[in-house]
Amino acid sequence: MKRQPYDPRDRDSIVAYAERLVGNSLREILDELPPAIDFSGHKGGFGTAIERHYFGYEPNSRPEPDFAEAGIELKATPLKTVRKKLVAKERLVLGMINYVAIESEEWENSTFIKKNSHLLLVFYLHEADTDPRDFVVRIVRLWDFPAEDLEIIRQDWEKIVAKIREGKAHELSEGDTLYLGACTKSSNSTDRRTQPNSPEPAKPRAFSLKASYMNTIIDDSLARQEAHRREIVIDPRPIRSVAAADVIAGLNFEDAIANLFTPYIGLAADEIAEQLGVTAKPGAKNYYAVLTNRMLGLDAKERVAEFEKADIQVKTMRLTTSGRPKEDISFRAFKYVDLVEQDWDTSDLKDALSKRFFFVIYQLDRDGTPTLVGTRFWTMPVSDVERLARRCFDETQHRIREDRAEYLPKKSENRAVHVRPHGRDSADVIATPSGRLVCRKSFWLNGTYIKEQLGL
């Protein structure tokens, strides 16, 4: 074997060698590109090619990191462009979960932490209809988890493992956790694994970093690149951690967030506004969003780092005097033409409903005065996503295909999800597959369902 152009025992040497990839494709950087790199079929083709032809070692699935002596795990992962911005094309998979073996593991010496403590991330821009050997590497980043992130990941790991120990591996959901998810592998297949403490077969799953977490790494890396290129310090993005100190001190993340609201429970919204110096008008549509931000200790324009990384959806809920939510919760409007093409498992609706939500809850009194009564984190149970939401989705597809886009599932037809207009006004129409123009619509979560779910 020819001598490698880097020292596999030395972290700096490995990183420096990897950084030469930035701005290049495999075709550009390799003098001799083997004619027969097989990119077809397997998804990790690009990563495999980097390992084999650039770093010169055989891809493996050993329990230790790829560069064992340096403790570094190499991960090639795709980027895509959304509105001219680079974002993660997908979550980053960090190893299959062995339901049986993990039952007796402890975090400190877990398979996960042994392999994934130091990630060498190679981000390449994936482009459709392009030969993978022409994909250009855009970012190389050695990622050591910041202490507060690692602590949240530990809490996520414990939560996933606890569910497996309870014999509930089949109920795992990516929305259960914050940064580290238990994502399905080959979700369309019928492959099932046995799990401890339950006869129920479970879908195979892997640990993964959510796409939202990957996006913060991408943003930070691009800001660094830009700062380096222009030899200036870029203004930090308006994103700030609100619970880092508490979490490092050992507090559960969600408890830490709830604690931030405790001093204001029982106060009217305008009293909270006064205490926190909020000048927004109570009628403004972002009034409650501003109040939430201020209670979290942020300025109106700042965003919560943890919520962003975990892709947590923050919602204000106002309960009427009769105790039911004043509004249902809307999702983004769909395009009829796109919707009928979607498969349920990769649909926008399933994606939106699999996230974790954070509700800030106010009770309205007879005069309409809102009083803060509490907060709740919530994820839609997998069984409801797969039954109720799926039924609404299937029915919606069915009716659009039958050219009945005016008559989509109403609130009275489904306990959890319905379809309703969602445009600028009644003139905001888009084409159905048959070419007719019908007002823009979206899926909505029924307020009554949420209320029941939150135990309100």
Place this chain on the structure above:
DNA sequence: GCATGATCATGC
């Protein structure tokens, strides 16, 4: 100018 999330209005 438009998408998105939030909220209002109407009629039963």
Place this chain on the structure above:
DNA sequence: GCATGATCATGC
């Protein structure tokens, strides 16, 4: 009081 339809406000 509620389901359904319609529209607004904000930020990019």
